[in-house]
Amino acid sequence: MQAIGVDLGGHKVVAGLVQGDSIEKKIEERTEPTRKPQPVIDQIARITRELGAGEDIPVGVCIPGGIDAAREYAVMVTNFVGWNGLPIRRMLENAVGGRTAIENDANAYALGEGFAGAAKGMTDYVVLTLGTGIGGGIVAGGRLLTGAHGIAGELGHMVLGYEELCGPGCRGFGHFEAMCGADALERKAKEMGLGEAPVLKDLWLMREEPAVAPLWDFALNNIARGIASLMHIFDPQLVIVGGGLRKGPEFMELLETRIPRYLGEPFKRTMNLCSSVLDTDAPIFGAAASALARKNPAPL
Numbered sequence: 001m002q003a004i005g006v007d008l009g010g011h012k013v014v015a016g017l018v019q020g021d022s023i024e025k026k027i028e029e030r031t032e033p034t035r036k037p038q039p040v041i042d043q044i045a046r047i048t049r050e051l052g053a054g055e056d057i058p059v060g061v062c063i064p065g066g067i068d069a070a071r072e073y074a075v076m077v078t079n080f081v082g083w084n085g086l087p088i089r090r091m092l093e094n095a096v097g098g099r100t101a102i103e104n105d106a107n108a109y110a111l112g113e114g115f116a117g118a119a120k121g122m123t124d125y126v127v128l129t130l131g132t133g134i135g136g137g138i139v140a141g142g143r144l145l146t147g148a149h150g151i152a153g154e155l156g157h158m159v160l161g162y163e164e165l166c167g168p169g170c171r172g173f174g175h176f177e178a179m180c181g182a183d184a185l186e187r188k189a190k191e192m193g194l195g196e197a198p199v200l201k202d203l204w205l206m207r208e209e210p211a212v213a214p215l216w217d218f219a220l221n222n223i224a225r226g227i228a229s230l231m232h233i234f235d236p237q238l239v240i241v242g243g244g245l246r247k248g249p250e251f252m253e254l255l256e257t258r259i260p261r262y263l264g265e266p267f268k269r270t271m272n273l274c275s276s277v278l279d280t281d282a283p284i285f286g287a288a289a290s291a292l293a294r295k296n297p298a299p300l
């Protein structure tokens, strides 16, 4: 069974023809520069047609923003112009000329790991992506958790702190991402006097130096607290960590040792943590999986 998954980002759009566990063919382009709905949709339609989209091969597109519970409308796509409130799925379907689905990008990442990655065959798992921002998705009882309004699973906005102000488009206080997102950690490093433009990757390699160690104590402990909370709430079979931060040498090992301290007794025995296996391909697999899952388009 084939499907096309499209990962739409602010800078690039990557589309892949998915067959089983592999991507047979991939096309990557710079995102249409106006980022307005119709030109971007036309770009996606052209790329997916090159990959064979049509009657037999459905298309799933992951959107870098909020979508409604029925997966029809864009609700809040902050980095794109004029998308909010538009029936994006139907507009895509008209342009592509075949069955389409839309999904939020972080949720698509989670669906991808279940479709072809670390959580294949699992019914209950959590994906947490640690990058510039913090995102993720939750699959519970075999279904993606979407919530009443379609926006569940905003793992980066768990409140783990107090006064840290979250970025534009959120503006809440004390959010996980405002504490442990890569941008936030670099800001914190600067405040700690670790340089004018500190680079997280370099600071990780210096993690044992006395001046740098407190930064990573803060980051690892808070990420561990976040994961422990997710385990208590969802009782997952597996927690998958994605994003750039985890790629530092020994990052996953050091993170794993910090989690049990925050876990209740029964959860210490069920802890199961791993690194994402699909990495940047995960949203492509996830978008393709949503296209395959969407058998009966909702009437509009």
Ligand SMILES: [Zn+2]
Residues within 6 Å of the ligand: 156, 157, 166, 167, 170, 171, 172, 175, 177
């Ligand atoms: Zn926030």
